[in-house]
Amino acid sequence: MPANLPPTYLEAERRYREAKTPQEKLDALEEMLAIIPKHKGTDKLQADLKRRIARHRDETQKKKGAVVQKGIFHLDKEGAAQVVIVGPPNTGKSSLVDRLTKASPEIADFPHTTHKPTPGMAQYENIQFQLIDTPPLTGEYVDPAMADMIRRADVVVVLIDLAAEPLSQYEDTMAMLESFRIYPENAEVPQEARRPVFLKKILLLANKMETKKEQDDFETFIELTGLCIPALGISVHRDRNLSEFLDTLYRLTGIIRVYSKNPGKEPDLKEPFVIPRGSTLEDLAGKIHKDFVTRLKYARIWGKTVHDGQMAQRDYVLQDGDIVEIHA
Ligand SMILES: Nc1nc2c(ncn2[C@@H]2O[C@H](COP(=O)(O)OP(=O)(O)O)[C@@H](O)[C@H]2O)c(=O)[nH]1
Ligand SMILES: [Mg+2]
Numbered sequence: 578m579p580a581n582l583p584p585t586y587l588e589a590e591r592r593y594r595e596a597k598t599p600q601e602k603l604d605a606l607e608e609m610l611a612i613i614p615k616h617k618g619t620d621k622l623q624a625d626l627k628r629r630i631a632r633h634r635d636e637t638q639k640k641k642g643a644v645v646q647k648g649i650f651h652l653d654k655e656g657a658a659q660v661v662i663v664g665p666p667n668t669g670k671s672s673l674v675d676r677l678t679k680a681s682p683e684i685a686d687f688p689h690t691t692h693k694p695t696p697g698m699a700q701y702e703n704i705q706f707q708l709i710d711t712p713p714l715t716g717e718y719v720d721p722a723m724a725d726m727i728r729r730a731d732v733v734v735v736l737i738d739l740a741a742e743p744l745s746q747y748e749d750t751m752a753m754l755e756s757f758r759i760y761p762e763n764a765e766v767p768q769e770a771r772r773p774v775f776l777k778k779i780l781l782l783a784n785k786m787e788t789k790k791e792q793d794d795f796e797t798f799i800e801l802t803g804l805c806i807p808a809l810g811i812s813v814h815r816d817r818n819l820s821e822f823l824d825t826l827y828r829l830t831g832i833i834r835v836y837s838k839n840p841g842k843e844p845d846l847k848e849p850f851v852i853p854r855g856s857t858l859e860d861l862a863g864k865i866h867k868d869f870v871t872r873l874k875y876a877r878i879w880g881k882t883v884h885d886g887q888m889a890q891r892d893y894v895l896q897d898g899d900i901v902e903i904h905a
Pocket of ligand 2: 670671672682683684690691710711
């Protein structure tokens with residue numbers, strides 16, 4: 578072995594040897610390849626790493642392909658966004674999902690009632706968010722598949738309990754996420770962080786904000802932490818700020834809703850197209866039908882930023898609420 582391998586490489590190699598799942602092995606190998614100095618002396622080692630990565634990738638892919646082996650942590654996305662609710666035990670994760678969706682996860686006064694993730698659909702105006710209740714994130718064992726589930730989600734909600742110790746709950750949970758290499762999208766990722774990192778939209782919810790004292794505690798908490806992520810105090814039991822929570826989710830997801838109409842007809846405002854902010858008319862056409870991308874001539878738009886029925890070309894950037902009449 579070449580003698581000049583950096584300590585970070587040896588560290589990743591140790592993780593590779595100790596990895597328990599194919600995914601962990603793959604992660605470690607990819608990191609080793611990223612770290613290894615690229616020169617003649619390491620050519621053989623690089624080639625060997627690439628070979629092993631390809632083999633492990635095949636293996637994990639095969640596993641993922643088989644439905645029976647998908648596992649309880651692999652939930653297909655439904656609705657406008659997948660939102661995973663994480664946090665310490667007893668903060669009200671199951672209660673929140675129970676309150677906002679038709680799912681009925683078990684709720685109890687003692688920790689670790691929830692063993693497997695439970696998804697439910699929360700209605701927000703004319704769209705739905707998929708909320709996922711999860712087992713608690715604690716210093717004890719956390720299923721690596723749960724880390725993958727969090728990495729796949731569109732939004733991560735960290736739920737803490739104002740009646741317990743909100744500050745340490747927040748710090749512990751963020752540290753757990755960091756151990757999965759998950760960081761808030763606008764955070765400064767430390768130089769020494771293991772790569773690749775996963776930058777996520779993270780929203781902090783502080784539950785059980787019922788009394789004046791808890792409200793003050795929440796304000797103190799915000800001042801103390803100088804949070805770099807959006808935060809909201811809520812009470813599931815008192816239905817406090819729950820609609821604000823859904824509003825915030827909508828803003829965070831970076832999606833917009835547009836509606837299509839046929840010439841001379843009214844649009845169907847119950848059936849929006851949900852698309853990423855910044856999408857163009859051409860993107861929308863492709864979403865409606867792939868042939869539309871080539872056939873698209875122009876569109877007429879009704880919306881807040883245009884005159885009624887204004888003509889728009891394929892590069893027009895759609896706005897939330899636009900009504901679009903496509904001419905092809
Ligand atoms: N005071 C108060 N208690 C709550 C609220 N939401 C949940 N709880 C209680 O907190 C405990 C844990 O709730 P649960 O949803 O099982 O928490 P989880 O472990 O995070 O899923 C239960 O006794 C709930 O009744 C709330 O908004 N206010
Ligand atoms: Mg629970």
